[in-house]
Amino acid sequence: MTDRPAFTYVTYIESAPESVWRALTDADLTAEYWGHSNVSDWEPGSAWEHRRTDGSHAADVVGTVVESVPPRRLVTTWAEPGVQTAAGPSRVTFGIEPYGEIVRLTVTHESLADEAERDAAARGWAAVLSNLKTFLETGRPLPEKPWLVP
Template sequence: MTERPAFAYVTYIESTPEKVWYALTDPDLTAAYWGHSNVSDWRTGSPWEHRRTDGSGLADVVGLVVESAPPRRLVTTWAEPGEEPPGGPSTVTFGIEAYGGIVRLTVTHENLADEAERAAAAGGWAAVLSNLKTLLETGSPLPEEPWHMPSS
């Protein structure tokens, strides 16, 4: 069996594990820096949705909560709504580690379909996590949605 692509991103945020956890799981806060609301009760086995904030209520990503250990670790499956992709859904792991007055947030996105999906994940996570970091450290997200910035 061939190993499928994965992507990992690490950022350091002046915050607490509790605030980072809240920022990842609160629908209103995720809407502020992600452009989507992450909606779930965040219990292991529960469904979650990445819902548009345009009022349509549509979810662009859905999955299950695989592991929930607030405020240190959250693991979810990640797939488009509808049929399960060949090879199963991808998995996203958020690792939250405190160190003094900062947090190391490690996001690992595994079981990606191919290199194109890995490249898309790399660009998407860099933009979203930069916006999350800015929001937690300044109280406001970036003035422009970074995922809309043209690549050079």
């Protein structure tokens, strides 16, 4: 057990678990609503990268796939490329639970460095997951990038 901060976000999406899984793991789909492509083979132990879609393909986040149970659960580590901390990377768990014609998506980002990183994660996940929900329910992302809203 760690005393490092964590953040949990729960949203409900009119979608199927398989569609939510695909939206989280397909590089082309993540580019549509996240502004980055999540790139991996999504096998436990494999590397993954959160690559920019601006043409540079630079990775802003890197990690390892800890657990992959399509279409229900994905666990990854998260770290800034080239930066190692004594406490190690943070960890993100995506839980995908079906309820009739909707899905409950629970995202938990744990082992964050401090409260400032927790606050940044809270703002970032709220924006990205709102855009994901809109994308899956309407076929298009929000008309404005929510992470740019002041």
